[in-house]
Amino acid sequence: MMNMLSVTGLTAGYGRVTVLHGIGIEAGKHGNVGLFGPNGHGKTTLLRAVSGLLKPKAGSIVFDGADITGESARSIVARGLVHVPQGNTLFPDLTIADCMSLGAFSPHARPHEAANKERVAALFPKLAERWRQRVRTLSGGERQMVSIGVALMSHPKLLILDEPTLGLAPKIKDELCKAVLDISKAGVPLIVVEQDVEFLLELTNHLYFINHGQVETEIKPGDSLAHSDIMAMYFGQ
């Protein structure tokens, strides 16, 4: 089976600053991919380049058999590569229901709108109880659920999550983890950036340690790996 996503020799940055130096990752073949490493070394930049929010300077991105390097974010979403960015990027005055309708905006997602709405309601019963509530009145955990729900409404083939548990209480983290695992078990592979090592290891089995805009270590599924090894990489021991 082919990889669903192959990133090769990707160089990207902001203005004259280069953040990614010829980075390469593969995803969607061996399960879920986790990206980890110190802050500010390019994980978010990599995700933004993959989803078309940032134009790469060099390298290639192939998704589902097509070269999507330099394509617009809108057309990349329409292909089913869907990115849930870090933090709260929802419009505060929309209701949860409005957000879901917006998520199903692209023509390929619209036919699945009703079924996907049911799926979101089943995954996140808390949202289903609050369908008409506005985003600005929701808790941080509920907003994160809405963000993931919106991504599901766009009918993803591959789902990218950037630090989904940032700032959330442990109980909400567990709830989110269960829901995200359900999404993956239903056949949507994941790429996850996450600082919480427990959460990362629970969700993913193919890890890339990213340091200085490059892959420093790749841990493939089946490689023996201790929690302490990952902690050591984080803290550079």
Ligand SMILES: Nc1ncnc2c1ncn2[C@@H]1O[C@H](COP(=O)(O)OP(=O)(O)OP(=O)(O)O)[C@@H](O)[C@H]1O
């Ligand atoms: N819009 C921007 N303009 C200029 N520089 C940026 C911009 N966004 C990020 N950077 C810089 O790019 C570098 C990599 O940032 P990036 O967010 O990709 O790192 P990260 O590994 O995801 O870190 P974190 O875990 O803190 O999100 C940092 O030095 C950051 O300051």
